[in-house]
Amino acid sequence: MSDRTDLLLAVADDELILGWRNSEWTGIAPFLEEDVAFSSIAQNEIGHARALYELAATELDTTADALAFDRSPSEYRCAPLVQARLIHDWAGTIARHFLYETADAIRLDALKSSDDAELAGLAAKMDREEVYHRMHAEMWAERLRDEDRFRDALEAQWPSALGVLDGDLRPRLVERVRDLGFELNGADPIEREVSDEFEPLWEEMTSVRRSAPAGAQW
């Protein structure tokens, strides 16, 4: 696998799994308007994953669906930050949303200036939707700023938030969250690996596809 597909799959897996985790709130978010908005954001993330998988699929001579659903759990490249099951923990969910969107903005910025025109173009396209995700995330972070549960969740997730980015981009995350008024630093980053919480998600996410007879068309 080339560095390019490795990168594409890492970003795509992050977006798919975060979209999946966030969509677990559909129907049970704290209030109706938030339910609609958060579900819509989750769908956007899954849309981004699809576009990234399609780019990787051309190179690997496979399909986006096969990359999303036919790999074994150990082959996924998503960061532990997006793997955690946070259902019933809204403060934790918003902390992750805020940390992920902030990190993702830094990653997209780097991708937008890549020499790879296809990748740079897709990053720019994704970023036009991510602007609204960031607005949503920052608005919530501002609102929950003084809540202990939110601040504790930020602290707890910070090492895995750093793990979303490559080493050279991590100082920018420290800087960016500081600009947004949160002092978070001095942690050992949790690197990309499949966590215990991933396997049950994978079981559920791929169950319909695995139960279908071979050659089924969707």
Next chain:
Amino acid sequence: MVYEVFRQERKGQPFQHAGSVTAPDEQFAEIYAREQYGRRQESVALWLVPREAVSEIDEFPDEFEMKYRRVDGYSIKARLHEARERAGTLDMAPGAADE
């Protein structure tokens, strides 16, 4: 806080009431209105109005039935029906056979 949302489907068209969103403040309301009334590209612009900014008028007394003020004027159909009734020619009216 309830915000009434008006949406414009195409540039130049009038804004029409789309519905409302409940949100703690205007910033949240903007995000929610965008997701609820704009994510399918069904609007080119939205107006958000706090419900308390809306003045409602709901009483329109018309004690003397001054129908000449109305743009639709008199109802010819009802008057014709009454006249036919008086003349006993209801069954000769166009369409009477269908009734």
